[in-house]
Amino acid sequence: MVTQITSFGRSGLYDWMMQRVSAVVLSLYTVFIIGYLLLNPDLTYDQWSALFEATWMRIFSLMVLLSIGMHSWIGLWSISTDYIKATGARFFFQSLCGLVMFVYIVWGVQVLWGL
């Protein structure tokens, strides 16, 4: 049994499940945002910022931010473990992915709750 330390969860099954859970969250958000933009063609700044001040939307958006992190880590991990055989290169690639994901999550939180 290979002990995995770079995968998202401790077991492949956990990763498999979280990939699906995050996918559903992300797809709901995608449909919601595109629907919202389509239904509000002449959207105003006040309307748009009010949307993101609503607590439910902030909860949903934070869930999406975390789902982006999980979904992309699991996805890119399976790609990198398939294609990047050199351990050093693979580790560098995964670290880079982790860094970018962390930046996105913090950036998103900053946008929603920033000063």
Add this chain to the structure above:
Amino acid sequence: MGLAFLFYAFDLSLESQEGFDQVVNALQTNFLVKFVIWGVVSALMYHFVAGVKHLFMDMGYFEELESGRSAAIANIVIAAVLIVLAGVWIW
């Protein structure tokens, strides 16, 4: 990759009225911005359709050769339609 652009637009659009106007104006007039956002949305649409297909596959559908192949073709067709619609919407 595409997320970098989306987060930037997200940040700018919520920062201030000026930022919001900048995003709206760019999306309406700037060819490069339109092209980039179309590319990002297209990639998302394809990924989205393929993802839905995978969820069905997890439930045991599209596992034989014929059903798998037709699902794959449907995936491409649906994604192509969404991509064209996105293009119409953006342009």
